[in-house]
Amino acid sequence: MSSKLGRDFYLQPTLVVAKALIGKEFILSRGGRTLSGRIVETEAYIGENDPACHARYGLTKRNAIMYGVGGFTYVYFVYGMHNMLNFVTERANSPAAVLIRALEPLEGTGIMKALRKCEDTLQLTTGPGKLCQAFGITVKDTGIDLTGDIAHVIDRGYRPHQIVQTSRIGIKDGQEMLWRFYEAENKFVSGK
DNA sequence: ATAACGATCCAG
DNA sequence: TGGATCGTTATG
Secondary structure (H helix, E strand, O other): OOEEOOHHHHHOOHHHHHHHHOOOEEEEEEOOEEEEEEEEEEEEEEOOOOOOOHHHHOOOOOOHHHHOOOOEEEEEEEOOOEEEEEEEOOOOOOOEEEEEEEEEEEEOHHHHHHHHOOOOHHHOOOOHHHHHHHHOOOHHHOOOEOOOOOEEEEEOOOOOOOEEEEOOOOOOOOOOOOOEEEEOOOOOOOOO
């Protein structure tokens, strides 16, 4: 038995969502093709008081979607070359999101290899920039409703053996917050 | 109007 | 271990 996560799931506290997403399957269906992967690593970015969150300077044109209701995608561009996929969480006017950092490829690995120009399955989706390239996700994909048909998350009943909680990667401020989650001993966690 | 700076990745 | 590379933001 498997079920699609609905609006209520994304309205939960961001740390709950970030942890609960580990082990769930992310599915992207469009252009007549379907790509999917099991989420193995996430990070939470929560509110205007989180020094690493894009909402730390208040509402801007870029982060506006974070101020909306949870359950929508937020994709942004960094380092002049990488797209980052996030899921907006919590109620409207409560800016927060979960960064999807790594996936275990499931469906459509042939397409992922082509998009990544890489044959090594372990290099397809083991990092936030890599997985966006493998899925063909860019900033134009901001605002997709995760309760719709194009992109959604499914609970297939997979339960991680152990989830590890650490400091977030690649940030300067906010190291004291242990807001990164990943499935222990999964080969597809980034940075290995 | 403009400069500094990233929630990174990959080659060497 | 450092260079690539450019949109967003902050500041003048």
